[in-house]
Amino acid sequence: MGGMTTTTAKATDVVSFERVSKSYGDVKAVDGLTLALHPGETVALLGPNGAGKSTTLDLLLGLRPADTGTVRVFGAGPRDAIVQGRVGAMLQSGGLMDEVTVAELVELACALHPKPYRANDVLSRAGITQIADRKVNKLSGGQEQRVRFALATAGANDLIVLDEPTTGMDVSARHAFWATMREQADQGRTVLFATHYLEEADAIADRVLVLHRGRLLADGTAAEIKAKAGARKVAFDLDGDIDEQALRALPFLTAADVSGRTVRLQSSDADATVHALYGLGLYPRNLEVAGLGLEQAFVAITTAEEARSETRTS
């Protein structure tokens, strides 16, 4: 519960989290999270499964109360922002009412919104006009997602929150979805979406928040995050004496490990690192260069982030 004296939130912030924590039993799903979203941003909340993305969105939307800390949406509590019709949200696996038609459900969403659009416009923008008369329980996974999107955009919201919105969509549906989403962003709306696809964050977001174990690890443009997470691993064997000092001095290294004859490096520019390796006059055998998985990329970011915060505090 931060007092007003220590708050850094600005009145113009769309969303602000101040040292927000939420635990389920012993598991800290969100751990001292502080962040702010600004008007007009398209922000990706990136993290592996279990990083606390869904919990963060639940807290933002007032679906769960925070254990400690303050969540503000447009300067008020989450529920107030929703009642004012400023937030539209698309939940992961958000169930739908069955036995009603798509049109009836969208009409309901419009009727419940304080600043509604016309139901026909909502249907056509979500690309579901041709299935408007179909029963909701007879839809494919991708069609259901579109209906959820329609419910999230039934009125003139200022903030749109999407939890893994493209789950279950094929590539073309995904493209179409993000095209629609960009239109929303272009109209000046703030968009926050959770994803575990680095590529999706890269293509859509102008700001990326990396979440891991409930903590914010990185906050920057997609290019910055990609550079951090874009590390590759370089592994090889060496004969003869190994000069560890020389190896550790190779350019662009983010991590190095020598065990026996095997050397494992991580580099933010693998081409340059390997080039310099040959430059040392060494002859690496069984050379392997591979991209890091997302998990490892997060570890790379963690390490970098911890090192940075140490230098910041010293």
Next chain:
Amino acid sequence: MNSLIKLEITRALRNKKFLFFSVVYPSVLFLLIAGSSDSSTKVAGTGLNLAAFMMVSMASFGALTAVLMGNSERIAKERESGWVRQLRLTTLPGRGYVLAKTASAAVVSLPSIVVVFVVAAVTKGVRLDAWQWLALVGAIWAGSLCFAALGVAIGYLATGDAVRPITMIVYFGLSILGGLWFPSAGFPEWLRNIASWLPTHAYAALGQAIELGNAPHAKDVVLIVAYFLVFAGGAAWLYRKDTLKA
């Protein structure tokens, strides 16, 4: 909120299985039980013949079916599917969802009462004064709120898998033990004692008193109100607990 109530009603009226069990089934049971009864034999301890007695029992049973089934199963399933969460992201007040469910159940329970009355009047010649018919509809309809609250409580208590068996046990238990299917006068004494304290027994007794031209017994009215308060209180508590969880 009206838009949700309207859609819930449309949806309930579209569900043929639900309509069959709450509107048609009680009348079928009435004909099976009272169809061949003679009108001069009174049901022990009631002063009513079997047709008049069962008419109220089955109207109460139909209303009970509509409100209990309509609420419990839908709520448990929609809680599990995430629809309840989705609705919490709208301007709809928290109680709006429960009110809409109960309202749609009440819309179905009205025909289920009236259809039994019409069948009883036409096939068994049950005759009452106009005020009695109106009072019966009013009492049975209003009394069904007690079971609507019970349905909401079960809906917030049970998971999607468990809700049907739990509802069935409560539904048949209350119907049979409360004397809606057979007059409880035929029960052994210990069972009759239990039955007289059940909400369904008090519920049917409201209507049976009206049929005899009396006001409902104070004990039955107090019982049904007390049960309503307990069920509604439990439903509210479970609802709040569920809201904090997700």
